[in-house]
Amino acid sequence: MRKPIKVEEAIRKVMEWTRTGRQETVPIKESLNRVLAKDLTATNDVPWFKRSPYDGYAIFSGSTAEANADHPVLLEVLGTIGAGYTWDEGIKPDQAVKIMTGAAIPDGADAVIMVELTKELEKDGKIYVQIKRKVEKGENIVEIGEDMKKGEILVPKGTTVNPGVMATLATFGYQDVPVMKKPKAAIIATGSELLEVDEPLEKGKIRNSNAYMLWGQVIRAGGEPVFYRLVKDDFNETYEAVKRALGEADIVMTTGGVSVGDFDYIPKVYEKLGAELLFNKVAMRPGSVTSAAVLAGKILFGLSGNPSACYVGFELFVRPYLKTMLGHRNVYLKRAQATLGEDFPKPNPFTRFVRAKLSYEAGVIHAGPVRMDKSNIVSSLIEANALIVLPGGSRGFTKGLQVDVLLLEDEEGAPEWDENITDRRLQRQRENHFS
Amino acid sequence: MRKPIKVEEAIRKVMEWTRTGRQETVPIKESLNRVLAKDLTATNDVPWFKRSPYDGYAIFSGSTAEANADHPVLLEVLGTIGAGYTWDEGIKPDQAVKIMTGAAIPDGADAVIMVELTKELEKDGKIYVQIKRKVEKGENIVEIGEDMKKGEILVPKGTTVNPGVMATLATFGYQDVPVMKKPKAAIIATGSELLEVDEPLEKGKIRNSNAYMLWGQVIRAGGEPVFYRLVKDDFNETYEAVKRALGEADIVMTTGGVSVGDFDYIPKVYEKLGAELLFNKVAMRPGSVTSAAVLAGKILFGLSGNPSACYVGFELFVRPYLKTMLGHRNVYLKRAQATLGEDFPKPNPFTRFVRAKLSYEAGVIHAGPVRMDKSNIVSSLIEANALIVLPGGSRGFTKGLQVDVLLLEDEEGAPEWDENITDRRLQRQRENHFS
Numbered sequence: 001m002r003k004p005i006k007v008e009e010a011i012r013k014v015m016e017w018t019r020t021g022r023q024e025t026v027p028i029k030e031s032l033n034r035v036l037a038k039d040l041t042a043t044n045d046v047p048w049f050k051r052s053p054y055d056g057y058a059i060f061s062g063s064t065a066e067a068n069a070d071h072p073v074l075l076e077v078l079g080t081i082g083a084g085y086t087w088d089e090g091i092k093p094d095q096a097v098k099i100m101t102g103a104a105i106p107d108g109a110d111a112v113i114m115v116e117l118t119k120e121l122e123k124d125g126k127i128y129v130q131i132k133r134k135v136e137k138g139e140n141i142v143e144i145g146e147d148m149k150k151g152e153i154l155v156p157k158g159t160t161v162n163p164g165v166m167a168t169l170a171t172f173g174y175q176d177v178p179v180m181k182k183p184k185a186a187i188i189a190t191g192s193e194l195l196e197v198d199e200p201l202e203k204g205k206i207r208n209s210n211a212y213m214l215w216g217q218v219i220r221a222g223g224e225p226v227f228y229r230l231v232k233d234d235f236n237e238t239y240e241a242v243k244r245a246l247g248e249a250d251i252v253m254t255t256g257g258v259s260v261g262d263f264d265y266i267p268k269v270y271e272k273l274g275a276e277l278l279f280n281k282v283a284m285r286p287g288s289v290t291s292a293a294v295l296a297g298k299i300l301f302g303l304s305g306n307p308s309a310c311y312v313g314f315e316l317f318v319r320p321y322l323k324t325m326l327g328h329r330n331v332y333l334k335r336a337q338a339t340l341g342e343d344f345p346k347p348n349p350f351t352r353f354v355r356a357k358l359s360y361e362a363g364v365i366h367a368g369p370v371r372m373d374k375s376n377i378v379s380s381l382i383e384a385n386a387l388i389v390l391p392g393g394s395r396g397f398t399k400g401l402q403v404d405v406l407l408l409e410d411e412e413g414a415p416e417w418d419e420n421i422t423d424r425r426l427q428r429q430r431e432n433h434f435s
Numbered sequence: 436m437r438k439p440i441k442v443e444e445a446i447r448k449v450m451e452w453t454r455t456g457r458q459e460t461v462p463i464k465e466s467l468n469r470v471l472a473k474d475l476t477a478t479n480d481v482p483w484f485k486r487s488p489y490d491g492y493a494i495f496s497g498s499t500a501e502a503n504a505d506h507p508v509l510l511e512v513l514g515t516i517g518a519g520y521t522w523d524e525g526i527k528p529d530q531a532v533k534i535m536t537g538a539a540i541p542d543g544a545d546a547v548i549m550v551e552l553t554k555e556l557e558k559d560g561k562i563y564v565q566i567k568r569k570v571e572k573g574e575n576i577v578e579i580g581e582d583m584k585k586g587e588i589l590v591p592k593g594t595t596v597n598p599g600v601m602a603t604l605a606t607f608g609y610q611d612v613p614v615m616k617k618p619k620a621a622i623i624a625t626g627s628e629l630l631e632v633d634e635p636l637e638k639g640k641i642r643n644s645n646a647y648m649l650w651g652q653v654i655r656a657g658g659e660p661v662f663y664r665l666v667k668d669d670f671n672e673t674y675e676a677v678k679r680a681l682g683e684a685d686i687v688m689t690t691g692g693v694s695v696g697d698f699d700y701i702p703k704v705y706e707k708l709g710a711e712l713l714f715n716k717v718a719m720r721p722g723s724v725t726s727a728a729v730l731a732g733k734i735l736f737g738l739s740g741n742p743s744a745c746y747v748g749f750e751l752f753v754r755p756y757l758k759t760m761l762g763h764r765n766v767y768l769k770r771a772q773a774t775l776g777e778d779f780p781k782p783n784p785f786t787r788f789v790r791a792k793l794s795y796e797a798g799v800i801h802a803g804p805v806r807m808d809k810s811n812i813v814s815s816l817i818e819a820n821a822l823i824v825l826p827g828g829s830r831g832f833t834k835g836l837q838v839d840v841l842l843l844e845d846e847e848g849a850p851e852w853d854e855n856i857t858d859r860r861l862q863r864q865r866e867n868h869f870s
Contacts, residue, residue, distance in 0.1 A: 028632060084628030085628075167651075175632050175633040193537050197609070199608075201608075204518075204538060215467070215598075220598060263535060382599040
């Protein structure tokens with residue numbers, strides 16, 4: 001007889017064995033969606049020279065002190081500075097230089113007047129700009145370091161690179177980007193009933209779908225999946241595969257073989273390996289037979305052979321482990337609150353994780369379960385973008401309740417796993433309902 | 436003088452020139468996040484043989500007609516069928532076969548009794564199972580096609596492959612997956628002030644960040660970015676680069692050179708190419724100078740050289756174009772409603788798109804602007820996961836208003852662009868406020 005432990009406790013046991021992964025550098029073009037291994041700091045002030053935010057004329061402000069509509073001043077225009085060019089000889093008080101957005105302010109100038117407020121004139125073969133107002137010192141000048149200061153931490157390590165981070169990396173010359181190495185996650189599907197994806201069907205057999213599902217889940221979590229050959233329900237074959245994977249990968253996942261059937265060899269494999277069992281039963285549906293063990297600091301996840309249970313087991317236990325290796329700060333699935341779209345009248349002593357699709361309406365999130373929630377139906381996973389959390393207990397759940405949902409496609413994550421929040425929220429709603 | 440057109444109209448003009456992209460097949464392992472080019476149909480019934488959903492005994496139900504706690508029946512156990520195996524000789528009414536979850540029901544059996552409800556006995560060297568209740572015909576038998584029917588469309592074309600879709604592909608033997616080819620999007624950054632990411636700083640110059648930002652945005656939208664060398668503010672150089680890119684890529688994006696400055700050559704390049712101008716001014720901030728043109732059915736996007744304007748221009752105009760080529764149904768950014776986290780007291784005649792970070796609280800979405808909203812600050816793009824939409828008009832916006840936000844990291848998208856929704860919603864709130 002196995003004793004179920006709470007989901008929360010199972011997660012805690014897994015997370016006790018996390019470790020930080022290794023680092024590597026990748027070219028900036030390959031950095032999208034990777035996790036920064038070091039803080040990204042400004043390698044120079046931005047701007048690192050005074051520049052003009054507009055097209056206009058760089059001038060000495062003092063020369064406009066007396067200017068007004070009736071008495072405009074005329075300043076000689078020495079030339080034009082395009083963005084990327086400089087005017088190295090500087091200007092004198094009665095001179096100006098036409099300047100383009102982004103160009104460096106020449107020596108002697110302390111202000112820029114926008115081109116729209118001026119007029120150019122020609123006189124005696126020289127070009128002049130006519131200014132009809134007083135310009136303040138510093139007007140339209142972006143000061144050195146105004147946007148960013150050298151040494152400032154712009155993006156903390158543990159951040160996933162998005163297009164904005166890429167732009168920042170480029171700005172500061174990060175041709176090579178220090179990122180966390182993707183943890184290698186071994187996938188071993190067990191079960192004599194399994195066929196490879198390219199094999200023809202045989203009576204009694206089904207194609208291996210869990211391994212491909214996990215392949216996608218590992219990539220989505222930021223890891224590098226590694227396939228191992230399908231393993232029959234055979235003790236030695238299973239043992240050898242797990243042993244080999246332990247030597248090659250950072251974590252080892254098996255699917256199937258964790259129940260109490262005659263051909264469920266994973267518990268015996270853990271035993272022969274001398275692995276320390278963390279748990280072999282979790283108070284959850286689906287996936288109550290999910291197991292985990294540790295050998296020499298390396299973790300083994302025994303996921304269910306049932307697709308939905310396997311899916312949920314990965315998201316709850318494997319994902320935060322991988323994310324921690326990757327140096328993420330928010331390793332758990334983000335929790336949001338949503339309105340339950342259907343009754344769940346039957347109580348269940350175990351916490352349920354119902355595959356659901358969220359919809360947004362007027363700033364409020366609704367959660368509808370996806371198709372039938374039979375755990376053997378792969379197709380319910382197609383549309384799911386969330387898991388509804390229904391805490392175990394002696395009562396069912398009615399449509400319209402505010403329930404917690406775990407967001408599956410969110411990139412941000414959450415720093416903690418807090419099952420109790422859900423319990424308290426539901427408790428409060430039920431009290432209000434009857435008071 | 437350029438005449439600004441509404442964002443909505445600019446999008447419509449761009450979308451008139453969309454076309455569907457090409458198809459290719461990729462191995463299932465490379466299919467994650469790709470877009471299905473064909474409907475994914477069930478290639479066989481699931482299950483395609485009757486199977487047992489539990490560990491138990493396959494029996495003929497009629498043989499338990501008289502069974503009860505006082506008068507149990509004993510059926511001879513002929514053997515065990517592990518998952519993946521079959522029992523080809525069938526059973527007779529007084530016989531049973533032990534059966535594992537997922538295994539095929541043998542001929543002669545029409546029900547399964549769960550192992551927990553039985554007991555095994557040995558008598559005269561034979562094994563018997565003791566059954567103390569009547570078992571109904573069909574009990575615990577998963578019928579052929581119960582989960583999925585052959586020919587059923589499981590995932591429509593245009594769907595992005597997620598781990599659940601991968602599992603479904605594997606189930607039905609899709610070793611090679613028909614997906615949409617990633618559209619090639621050329622990126623040409625123009626500006627004499629630009630340095631490559633690995634070049635040392637020079638006075639008056641800045642490193643090219645837009646191209647790397649677009650690189651990330653193109654990948655995020657499902658396209659394949661193609662870099663072209665930096666182009667100086669020089670008419671011929673710009674013209675040649677754009678012309679070459681038109682011959683090689685599916686769409687061409689330039690950054691910079693679209694203003695009305697002395698060195699803004701993009702309008703002249705469009706002219707010399709003989710491209711039809713779609714627009715060269717949009718009533719939006721940032722990015723009012725965003726331009727678009729068409730040549731021989733191929734589209735050219737003239738994005739601003741200002742990072743924020745470039746970013747917004749891509750998301751509003753280029754993204755839906757690329758997504759349409761990819762066969763997506765929901766090509767626009769998903770709109771949600773969120774509570775405005777800050778006052779925007781200054782009215783603006785143009786629609787503003789403010790880079791923001793969303794937070795969720797008790798089922799309600801809050802939108803806070805990210806850092807300063809200066810359009811020249813790259814760092815404001817790091818944390819942005821949404822754009823707040825503030826429609827143009829003669830009034831400012833107060834904290835607490837329900838505003839529309841466009842979700843930047845959402846995978847689902849929206850089928851339509853509807854600016855008017857925002858206007859009507861704001862109108863309603865303001866009326867309520869003063870009534």
